Amino acid sequence: MSEAAVEFKQVSKNYGAGFVLENFNLTVPKERIVTIIGPSGCGKTTILKMINRLIEPEAGQILLEGSNIGELNPVELRRNIGYVIQQIGLFPHMTIEENISVVPRLKGEPKQQLKERTEELLSLVGLEPEAYRKRYPHELSGGQQQRIGVARALAANPSIVLMDEPFSALDPISRIQLQKELIKLNEHVKKTIVFVTHDIDEALKIADLIVLLKDGKVVQSGTPEELLNEPANDFVREFIGQERFKPLVPQHTVANMLAHHLSIYSHFKVADALQYVEQHELDALAVTCEQNKYLGIIGREQLQGEQASSSERPINEVMKTDAPYVRGDAPVSQLFELLKKNRIVPVVDASHQLLGAVTQSSFIEAIGKQFNREEVLA
Ligand SMILES: Nc1ncnc2c1ncn2[C@@H]1O[C@H](COP(=O)(O)OP(=O)(O)O)[C@@H](O)[C@H]1O
């Protein structure tokens, strides 16, 4: 469709002691949150500062919306790129309002417009404008100051915002709050955000696209799901954290997936069983003798069919005795296979006592508890 927001083409940087980046290529798509992540010293800050020309490459080209930034006026360029760093560095003698509007003021925007814009930005970063615009930085908490930093970076309405570990110095609660706000904010304002972090939890949470670096090279880039589902190599696996790759299904035992109220004694009549399944909205029941030995299953539809002619017959005369069942210590994968074709799978112990039954919905519920992304990433 349109060109990329930022493109690195064969970019090399050498501080003197060898290459930090060598023939580095990167494409940052527009209006997405792209996180650049990697161990300390891998070149993240260098990449970011090259985009606003705080650092110049020795070779290669960097394109900003198609223009070679080497040919743009660096001061002008920086005014059109938002920049947020860890120690936000608000001007202590200026009010919050003045801090936010520094760049638009330099650009000569009219006063009324500045005021309106500041109010809008304060609301956008979750601070009540009237309560905050006249305050000074030292009257704000660290988290609030970082919010002002984000507002200031957006003030000149740049299409791209660079953020270098902007939330790293914050307490965990402010940090999580700001991460959430950033995601929300970008749904409203649609900026390209290049976000540097060394924290994989943060990257997984906020990124549309993750670029994982090692020694100045891209090891893998992709969506958080792609990195989680198809890690390119052991470095990615290790960086993301082994525990996230534990196969989720085998952590469950068949025993903790059992649904309740799914069995009935074999001497009960068809009419009783039908009433029971309808009352509990069940698809099927496991049938046992009075000593709880598993005998077979009976389905709701079958019960409805038998009702007319044989409502007084005991279930053991009409139940299915050849339906599949599993042992409680069976691998969950076996259960999974059976559930593809059976609505209910009875679970028994070594002496054929019924332990319970698993349905498609009790299975999904048990798995869902663990797969829930919020829980995995919280
Ligand atoms: N001004 C500099 N002079 C010399 N070496 C530098 C300079 N800035 C960064 N480096 C080196 O370049 C490498 C990458 O640094 P940097 O981009 O800051 O990494 P990161 O942000 O990933 O921690 C590191 O080895 C660092 O020591």
Ligand SMILES: [Mg+2]
């Ligand atoms: Mg850095």
